Amino acid sequence: MTDTTTLFDSAVDHYVRYRLAYPAEMVVDIVNRFDLTDGVGRVLDIGCGPGSLTFALHGLGVLVTGIEPNGPMLAVARRTATELGDDIPFLHKTAEAVNPDDGPARVALFGRSFHWTDRSLVLQRLDDVIEPGGGVVVVHEDTKTRSETKIGQVVEALKRDWCPDGIPGAASRGHHEDHLRPSAFSEVERVLYPVTRRWSVDDAVGHMFSTSYFNPQRLGSRVDSFEIDARSRLLELEPSGLFEEKLAFSALYAKRPRHKAH
Ligand SMILES: C[S@@+](CC[C@H](N)C(=O)[O-])C[C@H]1O[C@@H](n2cnc3c(N)ncnc32)[C@H](O)[C@@H]1O
DSSP states (O other): OOOTTSTTTTTHHHHHHHSOOOOHHHHHHHHHHTTTTSSSOEEEEETOTTTHHHHHHHHTTOEEEEEOOOHHHHHHHHHHHHHHTOOOOEEOOOGGGOOGGGOOEEEEEEESOGGGSOHHHHHHHHTTTEEEEEEEEEEEEOHHHHHTSHHHHHHHHHHHHHOTTOOTTGGGOOOHHHHHTTSSOOEEEEEEEEEEEEEEHHHHHHHHHTSTTTOHHHHGGGHHHHHHHHHHHHHHHOTTOEEEEEEEEEEEEEEOOTTOOO
16 A cells, blocks of 8 residues: 655655645635634644645744654754744644644644545544534645646646556545545535736646656656656747646635534
């Protein structure tokens, strides 16, 4: 079985440099929906990677713990915290290993990470960790919007040609809602946050290398020929090499049902 916790070993540098920043509007919405600046409520940022959301929340005065099983990702998060002088706990563990000692927490947040976990098991565990008024928040780029943009179409074609077998763990995919609705966090609301992104070809290719499809470890000896192919397809589509895309981030807010006291 594929170890999803090492998939990003070779992608960390590209990840930090080329992944899209989460929209500030979305981060503020998460804070407001769960009243996270009361000095009591804590967020567990699970699969926090280099701390993209952890630091954004900390900057807004939220108590947050980063949880991450991948060593190189965790090292970047801890190094950034040291550089910024931020006192943020970062724990080296998987979502599946989260337990009541990590709580109580108001929110379990998954930024582009929920699909890597055993979602039903993790939601069961979180029932003992999340406080009564709290919930689970799952955020990522809206894949439907992305697949329809010019770069998105190039990426889809590259996936078909370079990764015909898909990505590890894909067999256990399925909609997040299908795991959330039967869980203790069954009241689910989906919100889209539109963003505009301007990309150069370097940005677009750097972003590809940050993904589980096209990270250098996965491409192996094919990495250079992949890059040549990706660049030429992008330039064929847009000879200026500059792209402006209307994208969207999706957030699923999953709460305990109001009528059910925990
Ligand atoms: C695409 S990155 C997301 C990083 C960050 N949350 C963000 O939004 O930018 C996915 C992260 O999930 C982590 N991951 C993989 N399997 C996991 C598991 N079972 N439990 C928790 N995190 C996991 C990976 O190591 C990786 O850092």
